[in-house]
Amino acid sequence: MNINSIFKSCLLLQLIFINYSWSQNKSPNIILMIGDGMGLTQISSGMYANGNSTALEEFQYIGLSKTNSSNSLVTDSAASGTAMATGVKTLNKVLGIDSKNVSKKSILEICQDKGYRTGLIATSSIVHATPASFYAKEISRYNYENIAFQFSNHSVDLFVGGGSKYFTARKDKKNLLKEMLDYDLVRSIREFEKSNASKIGFFTYFDEPPSIINGRSPNLDRITTIAINKLSSKDSPFFIMIEGSQIDWGGHGNDSNMVISEFKDFNSAIKVALEFAKSDKNTLVVVTADHETGGMSLNGGKINRVFNTFNTKGHTATMVPVFSYGLNSNLFKGIYENTEIFEKLKKTIE
Ligand code: MG
Ligand code: ZN
Numbered sequence: 001m002n003i004n005s006i007f008k009s010c011l012l013l014q015l016i017f018i019n020y021s022w023s024q025n026k027s028p029n030i031i032l033m034i035g036d037g038m039g040l041t042q043i044s045s046g047m048y049a050n051g052n053s054t055a056l057e058e059f060q061y062i063g064l065s066k067t068n069s070s071n072s073l074v075t076d077s078a079a080s081g082t083a084m085a086t087g088v089k090t091l092n093k094v095l096g097i098d099s100k101n102v103s104k105k106s107i108l109e110i111c112q113d114k115g116y117r118t119g120l121i122a123t124s125s126i127v128h129a130t131p132a133s134f135y136a137k138e139i140s141r142y143n144y145e146n147i148a149f150q151f152s153n154h155s156v157d158l159f160v161g162g163g164s165k166y167f168t169a170r171k172d173k174k175n176l177l178k179e180m181l182d183y184d185l186v187r188s189i190r191e192f193e194k195s196n197a198s199k200i201g202f203f204t205y206f207d208e209p210p211s212i213i214n215g216r217s218p219n220l221d222r223i224t225t226i227a228i229n230k231l232s233s234k235d236s237p238f239f240i241m242i243e244g245s246q247i248d249w250g251g252h253g254n255d256s257n258m259v260i261s262e263f264k265d266f267n268s269a270i271k272v273a274l275e276f277a278k279s280d281k282n283t284l285v286v287v288t289a290d291h292e293t294g295g296m297s298l299n300g301g302k303i304n305r306v307f308n309t310f311n312t313k314g315h316t317a318t319m320v321p322v323f324s325y326g327l328n329s330n331l332f333k334g335i336y337e338n339t340e341i342f343e344k345l346k347k348t349i350e
Contacts, residue, residue, distance in 0.1 A: 027114065027237040027349055028327040029283040031228070031273045032107075034084070034241065035266050036077055036130055037248030037259075039292025039320055045256065045306045046263030052303050055271040056287060059323035061333040065341060066319055067291045070099040073317040077248070078141040080290035080338055081133025085241075087342030095129065095147070096137040103137040107345045108156070111239035114349060117157045117231050118238065121223055123216065123265070124245035125163025125208050127151060130290060134241055145170050152176040157198065158230060158240075160223050162205035189218045193226050200230065211246050212261040220244065221268035228276050237282075239349075242269055251293025254310040259296065277326040284327045284348055288341065289320040 035042070047054040069079035070089040079092045086096060086104035097103050108118050122131045127148050129141040135154045136147045148166035167176040177185055184197030192202045202223075210216045224242055231238035244266025250258030270287055277283040295311035322341065324332035328348040332341075 026282060027116070029232065029237050029280065030107075030111070030239045030345060030348060031277070031283060031285045032084075032239070032241045032345065033244070033266070033270060033273060033285070033287040034081075034130055035244040035247050035263070035287070035289045036124075037251040037291060037293030037315070038244065038263065038266070038289035039296065039316070039318060041296040041298050041308070042247055042251070042259050042263055042289075042292070043321065045296070045298050045308055046260050046267060048298075048301070048303055048306050049260045050264055050267065050304075054267050055274050056267070056323050058274055059285075059287070059325045060329045061324045063322040063324070063332045064319040064335045065288060065322050065338045066336065067289075067338050068317060074315050075291050075317075076141075076315065077129040077290050078133065081130045083338040084288070084290070084341045085133040087339045087346070089337070089339060093141050094139060095132050095141050096135075097139065106134045107342055107349075108134040108239055108241065110346060111237075111349060112155065116237050116239045116349070117234055118155075119158035119227050119231055119240035120156050120161070121159070121220070121227060121240065122161040122243040122245050123209055123220060123262075124161065124243070125166065125205075126159055126161030126203075127163050127166050128161075128208075128245060130243045130245060131159075131161060131241065145172070148176060152180050155199075158200050158227055160192070160202040160204060160227065162203065162207060162209040164203035165206050167203075189222060189226070192223075209246075211249065211258055212265050213258055216265075219268065220265045221272050224269040224272045228272065232276070232280070237349075242273070244269070247289075248293045251296060251310070251315075252313055254294055254313060256296075256306070256308040259294070259308070260306070274325055282327060284329060284345075285325045286322065286329075286332060286341070286345070287324075288322040290338075292316045292318050292320060 069075040076092040085106040088098040183199045183201045186192045247262040301307035331344040
């Protein structure tokens with residue numbers, strides 16, 4: 001072996017070592033999935049109605065989250081979204097601001113500061129309370145046009161959701177989409193799949209998307225597959241929040257079929273996230289809910305044909321389950337406040 005070849009093999013070893021330590025040190029990806037209004041009965045009913053099966057059965061740790069807000073045992077999606085996204089309990093209807101009126105950075109924004117790529121997916125509009133908790137600072141969740149304005153100035157890398165009307169059919173006559181020049185705003189799932197842009201937005205509907213029963217498309221698993229593909233194709237780690245938004249709306253409507261069909265749609269996306277985490281091995285998947293809706297109970301029936309009743313048109317204060325898989329999933333066992341979900345996610349990226 002001459003000096004030259006020794007030198008070359010040393011260099012090669014060094015490169016292998018650098019590459020190895022780099023991949024070991026890469027921050028973990030986080031996939032946070034929120035089933036809005038998805039309490040234990042919604043899960044149980046969806047599972048039995050789905051041939052006694054859910055992707056949640058493969059998760060490694062299960063915890064329970066206390067969902068009360070700062071002013072009520074019964075939270076709304078804004079206060080509980082804010083709790084999980086920013087780690088503070090706040091008043092119902094408030095987004096990203098604590099009960100002393102201080103704006104809070106969300107886990108998505110903290111991830112961005114650390115060089116993560118970020119994504120938001122919802123089966124509601126993108127300005128609805130749950131996704132908005134991750135980017136908006138707004139005293140009322142119902143100020144949709146203000147929330148849209150904040151979103152247009154935010155730097156989420158990838159988003160999919162409804163509600164383009166809050167960007168284009170506004171009281172101030174602005175067309176915010178014309179100001180979002182750094183985005184490739186695609187118009188179909190095919191364009192979404194094809195786009196190679198570094199920032200992509202896909203408005204699925206002008207208004208709130210319809211339910212699965214009323215023909216919503218594309219399905220959440222298809223959207224999730226493409227989104228994870230895109231976010232994981234770059235060197236930097238990613239954070240994505242995926243919401244099954246309309247499980248809650250089924251609860252409000254005391255509509256068992258709607259709860260179950262929305263759960264199944266969400267469940268299929270959970271399966272996609274889980275399969276990705278299994279093969280990637282550097283990903284944490286957390287699936288939880290912001291609260292239970294409908295005081296739903298599962299009174300009988302049989303596999304694939306369950307019988308439910310409801311005792312309210314609103315939310316309830318029962319704890320909701322938290323399922324975790326992958327890196328740091330053990331942090332999510334036990335019983336804790338919903339604000340702890342933020343702390344545990346933060347710990348994972350540090
Ligand atoms: Mg929601
Ligand atoms: Zn609700």
